[in-house]
Amino acid sequence: MAAMKKTIIRSGLETLYFSGAYQMLRPFVAGVGAILTLHHVRPPRPELFQPNRLLEVTPEFLDKVLIDLRRSELDLVSLDEMHRRLVEGDFQRRFVCITIDDGYRDTLQWAYPILRRHQAPFTVYIPTSFPDRLGELWWLVLEAVVARNEAVHVALDGRDETLRCGSVAEKRDVFDRLYVWLRSLASEAELRRVVHALAVQHQVDVAAFCDELCMSWDELTALAADPRVTIGAHTVNHVMLAKVSEEQARTEMDMSRTVIESTLGVRPAHLSYPVGDKTSAAAREFRIANDLGFKTAVTTRPGVLFGSHRDCLMALPRISLNGEHQQLRYVRVLLSGAATAMWNGFRRVDAA
Ligand SMILES: [Zn+2]
Secondary structure, three states: OHHHHHHHHHHHHHHHHHOOHHHHHHHHHOOOEEEEEEOEEOOOOOOOOOOOHHHEEOHHHHHHHHHHHHHOOOEEOOHHHHHHHHHHOOOOOOEEEEEEEOOEHHHHHHHHHHHHHOOOOEEEEEOOOOOOOOOOOHHHHHHHHHHHOOEEEEEEOOEEEEEEOOOHHHHHHHHHHHHHHHHHOOOHHHHHHHHHHHHHHOOOOHHHHHHHHEOOHHHHHHHHOOOOEEEEEOOOOOOOHHHOOHHHHHHHHHHHHHHHHHHHOOOOOEEEOOOOOOOOOOHHHHHHHHHOOOOEEEEEEEOOEOHHHHHOOOOEEEEEOOOOOOOHHHHHHHHOOHHHHHHOOOOOOOOO
16 A cells, blocks of 8 residues: 555656646746745665655755755745745745754754755754653564564454464555554544554653753754754644644643744744644644644645645645655655645635
């Protein structure tokens, strides 16, 4: 399933590129700018089983993208500048914002030196439980459970099951099945309960991922000292906000901003909804973010920005630099707006 989706996306991007269709479509679909999403930036790893690989690109690829952007007509701007241009309708030049979610240590180690060399402003969205060392990176716990075992024991919808995962192919299948099922659960609490049970049963240390992979407050302080760096909020516990109560969603958004302000001395004006698809952030979350006074909030709904996004600053789309598709030509097609226009049925704004 995941493999098929990958192939469909790739062939769509290839077709748009090699047919030249993306250049013909560009005047109609390119909009005024775009926000790029990154997660991990680090050297490639040899493991065959890497189900979360779509969330990481190599330093070489990021460097190539930046060289290409710097040669283009696009301005690289901060989120504050993007906000100004949208609100004032200043669209003389197209722009790109770079955003990095979650605050992994590789942001500091690998992404930052490249971004600094290209003098590129960028934003890092921090879930405060990660530097507080209380975060649960459940998608990595799931990966570890499947990677380290020949079989996974899990209560699937109340039925005890043993899923064999000795081979790489089986591991991919079992991960996909469990991931899709976990994401389909109605509440975040239920998801966390299942992942906790898996971790205990298969002796995976949940806390270890934060320690090993995420920046500490000291590291974040060093990063935040660069005037080109914007620190954004990404909730406290990295929860899918649509899957918690309204009160909890509000607290998650508001509290993360307060914690960042008290530790780094800057109050985040920009928010990224964790996971960020339609099942994680929708009308209720957009309203709360607006009530809380954020200047902008980003989703992971795919798309470029149009002038009309000034009316829905709490539901901005982004373009992910996907680790499965690390080709410059795909980035060009994505920034042209052609691919996302087709995925979105040529609808420009989707803020429902
Ligand atoms: Zn995130």
